[in-house]
Amino acid sequence: MEGAWVALALTLKVAGWATALNLVLGVGIGFAMARARFPGRDVLDAVLTLPMVMPPTVLGYYLLVLIGSHSPLGGWLIQHLGIRLIFTWQGAVIAAAVVAFPLVFKAARAAFETVDPQLEDAARTLGMGEVAVFFRVSLPLAWHGILAGVLLSFARALGEFGATLMVAGSIPGRTQTLSIAVYESVQAGQDDAANFLVAVTSIVCIAVLLSAGRLVPGRIARRE
């Protein structure tokens, strides 16, 4: 049972970092895609949404090839920053972040598109710089939609399995997240351990979704 808490702590750490990464990247790229007009924008949007619909094994393979220790990128990271991504929790963060990225990106893009550009223009006429316009007008107005996407992406990252297992392996206490621990106990016929892990996972997911509901009240709640 103690192993379950270790797996839970690791899962929260991985999902937390993945979500933090997605918050920055998803909001930034979502904003750029909502405002910029350039040829191939639809294609880029499709590529950025791809991780959500691609089989996790395909993603895991892409990641192994891209960030593997002997790939150009993975090799550079090890040599210059000493960061090894394969078989580490950092690798699990990358896998979870990539899988959950479209949820933040899509939500952020949609949220920024609903922000009235006239409000941004009004701020500019009042002498605000572009950075100030973003942080004091666009972001606060889009925040609700973004937060919904961020929480969904956190929930998705919590449950990440396929790509994580391929990239980070299954090392108890180091890369063995809850979903991988569940898979292993079921495969090994350890039903008691599996039941406990499944219960823990379900409770955590319900807690996340409940807090998502509280933090992001729907339209009806806001009207009241």
Added chain:
Amino acid sequence: MRATGASPIGLPASVPVGRYTKGVLESAGLWTAIETKMVGANTVRQALDYVARAEVDAGFVYSTDAALMPDKVKVAITVPTQKPILYPVVPIAASTNAAAATKFVEFLLSPQAQAVLAKYGFGKYGFGKP
């Protein structure tokens, strides 16, 4: 955390190759030393792939799997297992295709099929039987 000394083996509790590996290493008194450096893999082929990509220094796989990538992996040592690794084949009693199933089993035991299996490194039918 650097895991350069890591050797992936199958998940010890679930994948058969993991169980064999754990059994052999435990009886050799090496399991506790290796356990901390071990990376569990989903399947034996995944472990082989990690070795082929040089993500790990070594891995425990079946010799029949290692033989699939002779240009990418090198057999360092052949570990004797405590019990021979057997692949049983039986027709199912409740089969609706009992005749075809029996025929298939007979085919597997034929010299022709045994030659194919031998080509891929599998032992002969009846190998390891007491």
